[in-house]
Amino acid sequence: MKKLSLLLLLLISTGIAQNDTVDLNYYLPSDVTYNTNIPTPKSVIGHEVGEWHITHDKLVQYMYALANASDRVTIEDRGTTFEGRPLLLLTITAPSNHANLETLRREHVALTEANASNLNTANMPVVVYQGFSIHGNEPSGANAGLAVAYYLAAAQGPKIDTLLQNTIILFDPSFNPDGLQRFASWVNVHKAKNINPDPNDREYSEAWPGGRTNHYWFDMNRDWLPVQLPESRARIETFHNWYPNILTDHHEMGTNASFFFQPGIPSRTHPLTPKKNQQLTGEIAKFHAKALDKIGSFYYTEESFDDFYYGKGSTFPDINGSIGILFEQASSRGHAQESDNGILTFPFTIRNQFTAALSTLEAAVAMRESLLDYQREFFSNARNEASGAGAIVFGDEKDASKVFHLAEILQRHKIKFHELNSDFSADGRTYKKGYSYVIPKNQKQHRLINAMFEKRTSFTDSLFYDISAWTFPLAFNVDYTETSMGRAAAQVTNLTQKEAPVPGTSGYAYLMEWHDYYAPKALNALLQKDIRAKVGMQPFSMNGIQYDYGTILIPVQNQKLSGEALADLIRTIAKETHVTFTPVTTGLTQGIDLGSNQFRSVEAPKVAMIIGDGITPYDAGEIWHLMDQRFDMALTKIDTRDFSRTDLSRYTDIIIPSSWGNALDKEDAEKLKSWVEAGGTLIGYKNAGRWFNSNELLKMEFKTRKDTATNISFEQRSDYRGAQVIGGAIFETKLDRSHPVAFGYKNLTLPVFRNSTLFLKSDEDSYNNPIVYTDTPLLSGYISTPNLEDLKNTAAVKIGGLGRGQVIYFTDNHNFRAFWYGTNKLLMNAIFFGDEM
Ligand SMILES: [Zn+2]
Numbered sequence: 064m065k066k067l068s069l070l071l072l073l074l075i076s077t078g079i080a081q082n083d084t085v086d087l088n089y090y091l092p093s094d095v096t097y098n099t100n101i102p103t104p105k106s107v108i109g110h111e112v113g114e115w116h117i118t119h120d121k122l123v124q125y126m127y128a129l130a131n132a133s134d135r136v137t138i139e140d141r142g143t144t145f146e147g148r149p150l151l152l153l154t155i156t157a158p159s160n161h162a163n164l165e166t167l168r169r170e171h172v173a174l175t176e177a178n179a180s181n182l183n184t185a186n187m188p189v190v191v192y193q194g195f196s197i198h199g200n201e202p203s204g205a206n207a208g209l210a211v212a213y214y215l216a217a218a219q220g221p222k223i224d225t226l227l228q229n230t231i232i233l234f235d236p237s238f239n240p241d242g243l244q245r246f247a248s249w250v251n252v253h254k255a256k257n258i259n260p261d262p263n264d265r266e267y268s269e270a271w272p273g274g275r276t277n278h279y280w281f282d283m284n285r286d287w288l289p290v291q292l293p294e295s296r297a298r299i300e301t302f303h304n305w306y307p308n309i310l311t312d313h314h315e316m317g318t319n320a321s322f323f324f325q326p327g328i329p330s331r332t333h334p335l336t337p338k339k340n341q342q343l344t345g346e347i348a349k350f351h352a353k354a355l356d357k358i359g360s361f362y363y364t365e366e367s368f369d370d371f372y373y374g375k376g377s378t379f380p381d382i383n384g385s386i387g388i389l390f391e392q393a394s395s396r397g398h399a400q401e402s403d404n405g406i407l408t409f410p411f412t413i414r415n416q417f418t419a420a421l422s423t424l425e426a427a428v429a430m431r432e433s434l435l436d437y438q439r440e441f442f443s444n445a446r447n448e449a450s451g452a453g454a455i456v457f458g459d460e461k462d463a464s465k466v467f468h469l470a471e472i473l474q475r476h477k478i479k480f481h482e483l484n485s486d487f488s489a490d491g492r493t494y495k496k497g498y499s500y501v502i503p504k505n506q507k508q509h510r511l512i513n514a515m516f517e518k519r520t521s522f523t524d525s526l527f528y529d530i531s532a533w534t535f536p537l538a539f540n541v542d543y544t545e546t547s548m549g550r551a552a553a554q555v556t557n558l559t560q561k562e563a564p565v566p567g568t569s570g571y572a573y574l575m576e577w578h579d580y581y582a583p584k585a586l587n588a589l590l591q592k593d594i595r596a597k598v599g600m601q602p603f604s605m606n607g608i609q610y611d612y613g614t615i616l617i618p619v620q621n622q623k624l625s626g627e628a629l630a631d632l633i634r635t636i637a638k639e640t641h642v643t644f645t646p647v648t649t650g651l652t653q654g655i656d657l658g659s660n661q662f663r664s665v666e667a668p669k670v671a672m673i674i675g676d677g678i679t680p681y682d683a684g685e686i687w688h689l690m691d692q693r694f695d696m697a698l699t700k701i702d703t704r705d706f707s708r709t710d711l712s713r714y715t716d717i718i719i720p721s722s723w724g725n726a727l728d729k730e731d732a733e734k735l736k737s738w739v740e741a742g743g744t745l746i747g748y749k750n751a752g753r754w755f756n757s758n759e760l761l762k763m764e765f766k767t768r769k770d771t772a773t774n775i776s777f778e779q780r781s782d783y784r785g786a787q788v789i790g791g792a793i794f795e796t797k798l799d800r801s802h803p804v805a806f807g808y809k810n811l812t813l814p815v816f817r818n819s820t821l822f823l824k825s826d827e828d829s830y831n832n833p834i835v836y837t838d839t840p841l842l843s844g845y846i847s848t849p850n851l852e853d854l855k856n857t858a859a860v861k862i863g864g865l866g867r868g869q870v871i872y873f874t875d876n877h878n879f880r881a882f883w884y885g886t887n888k889l890l891m892n893a894i895f896f897g898d899e900m
Contacts, residue, residue, distance in 0.1 A: 085111045085410050090210040090417045101217035102128050104209040112209045113410035116202055116247040119148055119240040125209060126151055126236055133216035134158040135227060141297040145278035148240035150297040155215045155234050157227040174439045175306050175384060184435040189427045192307035193420060194235035197284045197376060199242020199274035203392050204313030207416035208236045229428050233301060239283045246274025250397045258398045260406050266397040272680035280684025287379035289882035290475045303477045308434040309386045311423050312376035313416050315394035319403040321361040322415050323391035324351045330524045331369035335514055336381040339437055343386050347426040354422035360415050372529040373514050382514050384441035390419050442507055449509035455516055457536050457543035458499025461578035461809050463561035464641055465884050469539045470500050474558050478508045481551035492542040501551040518843040526782060530791030532844025537793050537814035540885025563637045568630035569646030570619055572657055577613035577807035580884060581640040583891035584694040586615055588636045590667035593623050597662040598896055603654025613806025616662050668894050672718040675702035677726030685878040686718060689887055706731050711738040716894050721749035732758035740866025744897035749819055752872045761863045761870040766822035766853050791818040792844025795837045796859050802833035803896035804860055807888045814842055815886055816879045820850060823874050825858040834859040862900045869897055
């Protein structure tokens with residue numbers, strides 16, 4: 064320990080960081096002896112903690128070695144990441160607790176159930192879930208995890224015995240294995256023998272997209288509530304299996320900062336979170352402060368970060384009877400970096416995380432009974448609030464797939480729901496049995512149901528660390544309403560996706576409506592097999608069935624497959640996609656006949672997307688994930704640095720996601736223009752619009768407004784500016800359902816997500832405004848009054864012809880965080896039907 068302090072002094076005085084003499088003792092408490100039968104990290108991974116950045120594979124190797132050697136530790140593999148890495152969980156507790164673990168778990172979970180008041184918490188262990196480095200390039204957490212796990216397995220003496228006897232630790236060594244591996248590779252590749260703390264060194268400047276995100280470039284720390292990604296699914300399952308009392312989330316922030324622990328900004332706590340939660344967070348904080356004081360580390364609380372969006376790891380627990388704690392350590396973003404506080408070494412960042420992990424456990428032991436009692440009280444109060452409450456019904460009579468995926472989220476959060484006993488209508492919407500579910504509000508997860516379904520438009524603070532609204536039925540664009548429990552049939556315990564009927568063989572044609580979420584997947588599967596398909600520009604009906612705008616027609620005549628082979632292919636696709644195909648035997652309809660010119664040929668798409676420097680990785684990754692994972696559609700990712708020498712003629716559609724800066728230049732714009740003029744469809748999002756405009760790819764006009772501060776002091780400056788940001792809220796648009804961009808939508812309005820202040824003036828000709836914000840667009844979330852005024856009646860899409868092609872511009876991200884199922888179809892419409900717009 065002394066050795067390293069000396070070294071640190073040396074580092075600061077000479078400005079040169081050295082490579083050697085990092086020692087495990089630097090992290091560990093010195094007043095403890097260690098069991099020599101437990102392998103140290105170095106003995107397994109071949110380097111000291113903090114000497115190199117741990118790669119995920121070595122992390123896995125060490126955790127298995129620990130579990131093998133220690134009777135305090137068990138290990139399980141809960142699934143895999145997109146890149147096939149294991150999602151490990153260690154359970155660490157006293158051997159006597161291990162012998163009795165399932166009983167302890169059941170007793171613990173019983174605290175959250177009805178009639179828990181007679182349970183005795185005096186001797187129950189407290190449950191702590193510790194997770195590390197959900198952002199892969201914030202690695203001090205996961206690296207500290209090596210030392211924490213070693214300490215918990217090897218430390219000896221009464222203190223650790225008391226800790227393990229009273230605590231069950233769910234230890235998640237890496238929340239984001241793919242991101243951790245990506246970042247470790249980057250910094251290890253660039254490490255010099257003589258560590259160079261110069262911030263200009265390439266080590267500290269990652270290549271796009273960086274290691275923060277998972278495989279599809281998602282911010283994993285926004286997915287705790289939507290649970291759309293495999294990593295989140297594993298940990299949410301663990302969460303509900305145990306209902307931990309504390310959940311910790313170890314992050315990093317800017318290099319010049321110190322160390323942050325919660326509570327965050329008090330006025331920005333979500334109102335559904337009980338006050339007691341923040342009181343307990345404050346009590347826990349005292350343990351961190353004391354421990355960090357002891358090692359001489361600086362820190363701060365309450366001035367930044369918040370507990371508003373329940374999709375974050377440190378906030379999700381707050382609506383589930385638990386206490387979520389965020390830690391943020393100043394990042395060395397490599398092995399050592401110059402900072403305002405002198406040279407910030409990687410080991411120093413690891414030591415703070417290690418210290419906070421241990422002070423968390425100390426707090427858990429000291430506050431054990433009050434944490435357990437709080438948890439019991441949380442669920443009992445939730446039940447009291449819910450008594451006599453009715454139910455929520457949600458559904459979409461035209462799209463069982465989307466309804467299924469929303470129900471899947473409920474199931475992952477242990478929210479109970481039921482089948483509908485019969486069809487009914489309310490507020491002009493029809494709820495069909497098999498296409499709808501009923502959620503009783505009187506149940507254990509009452510508060511979580513409120514957090515998912517409520518619309519909130521008034522707030523005590525006008526600043527948000529993240530989005531201010533996430534109302535799930537709006538994101539899914541499903542119909543929903545309050546109802547009575549009288550409409551509920553059996554509870555759904557085995558949720559399955561609705562099967563499509565097996566289509567019979569037709570000698571004439573097949574019809575597929577465009578409403579189902581997976582209709583684009585089905586159409587693409589046909590087109591990629593060179594099957595001819597057409598889209599109906601108008602509604603029609605036949606055999607008593609109404610076919611809406613955008614119905615897909617697959618003629619039997621003149622296909623590359625025989626009638627029988629085509630029927631087999633359609634049956635296979637119907638089974639895989641759950642989409643309904645209807646065989647028909649005549650072309651005569653009420654409305655456009657099947658031979659009408661109003662059925663237009665759809666070409667097989669060949670789609671490329673611009674990625675790389677300047678492009679926002681999240682927005683790009685959401686599109687890649689959507690096409691690859693959901694629709695099985697090929698997508699070529701073209702890096703901005705290769706764009707000028709890429710032959711674009713092989714693509715029918717090119718997507719430019721939102722960008723941070725100028726991803727492409729003037730010459731690139733000319734190249735795109737020629738490609739569009741030759742028949743291509745160019746699709747752009749958000750600020751790509753300004754670039755389209757200035758390069759004359761698509762002429763349009765954005766509203767501008769100049770705000771002048773009056774009576775705002777210097778101190779209030781950043782809050783004043785922050786209040787004009789739309790951090791993420793939900794707004795209502797109205798649709799022209801006859802426009803191909805709106806095909807597949809059954810309602811005249813569509814909720815959209817918006818997190819920008821791009822206000823696009825609508826076109827003079829109304830037929831050019833297929834999606835416009837309504838007069839009173841705010842549905843849920845925060846927007847300032849001047850911004851709301853500006854947003855009214857603006858356009859959400861602009862489409863313009865250029866030569867033989869077209870340019871389609873969306874002001875907003877319709878693929879947000881993989882849970883905005885409701886607006887995903889807009890991109891599919893642009894891809895498949897862009898030619899008809
Ligand atoms: Zn982070």
